[in-house]
Amino acid sequence: DARVTQTPRHKVTEMGQEVTMRCQPILGHNTVFWYRQTMMQGLELLAYFRNRAPLDDSGMPKDRFSAEMPDATLATLKIQPSEPRDSAVYFCASGPGQGGPKAFFGQGTRLTVV
Amino acid sequence: DQQVKQNSPSLSVQEGRISILNCDYTNSMFDYFLWYKKYPAEGPTFLISISSIKDKNEDGRFTVFLNKSAKHLSLHIVPSQPGDSAVYFCAASVQGGSEKLVFGKGTKLTVNP
Numbered sequence: 001d002a003r004v005t006q007t008p009r010h011k012v013t014e015m016g017q018e019v020t021m022r023c024q025p026i027l028g029h030n031t032v033f034w035y036r037q038t039m040m041q042g043l044e045l046l047a048y049f050r051n052r053a054p055l056d057d058s059g060m061p062k063d064r065f066s067a068e069m070p071d072a073t074l075a076t077l078k079i080q081p082s083e084p085r086d087s088a089v090y091f092c093a094s095g096p097g098q099g100g101p102k103a104f105f106g107q108g109t110r111l112t113v114v
Numbered sequence: 115d116q117q118v119k120q121n122s123p124s125l126s127v128q129e130g131r132i133s134i135l136n137c138d139y140t141n142s143m144f145d146y147f148l149w150y151k152k153y154p155a156e157g158p159t160f161l162i163s164i165s166s167i168k169d170k171n172e173d174g175r176f177t178v179f180l181n182k183s184a185k186h187l188s189l190h191i192v193p194s195q196p197g198d199s200a201v202y203f204c205a206a207s208v209q210g211g212s213e214k215l216v217f218g219k220g221t222k223l224t225v226n227p
Contacts, residue, residue: 033214097213
């Protein structure tokens with residue numbers, strides 16, 4: 001059963017600490033997305049990769065957020081330093097890149113910054 | 115500036131009746147639309163999609179209608195079941211473009227037994 005795997009599922013951290021969220025996309029998918037869900041903004045796109053290359057990170061606060069794909073099986077989203085306003089659920093999604101836009105989501109990482 | 119809008123944060127219907135969820139978009143470049151369903155503590159799951167060359171797509175109890183001139187789409191669920199209670203997200207994309215999906219803020223559907 002192919003699925004997107006995200007770790008950790010929950011993270012509580014203190015303001016100023018570094019947070020790293022990890023994602024294993026579905027094998028064979030060549031597009032990876034990071035979304036953030038908040039009550040106010042809904043699902044907002046933070047970053048988007050195709051074949052491991054970043055294509056769009058315009059939704060990401062550049063001063064504290066960074067997204068990378070060290071290899072085809074791992075995507076990371078880092079926040080340094082974290083702030084209380086970063087508290088949200090972060091979703092990773094992957095897509096086949098063909099046959100129409102479609103994204104398959106992981107279960108998310110619920111981040112709480114205190 | 116929200117390009118995809120779901121103006122109803124919530125909707126409540128009785129089991130067996132029709133649920134209609136609405137979505138409006140502003141970007142005329144969008145030509146592919148999707149609905150996702152999300153249960154608490156889970157990621158969104160794909161439900162149904164429609165290309166702009168069609169005005170209707172049906173999959174079992176779920177039908178999506180697209181009105182391009184009005185830049186409006188709707189999701190119909192008939193008959194509604196308690197298990198359909200979830201948050202429904204409308205999303206749009208430019209097919210052949212970057213594949214990225216732009217989401218609305220979601221509508222929470224509650225189906226009462």
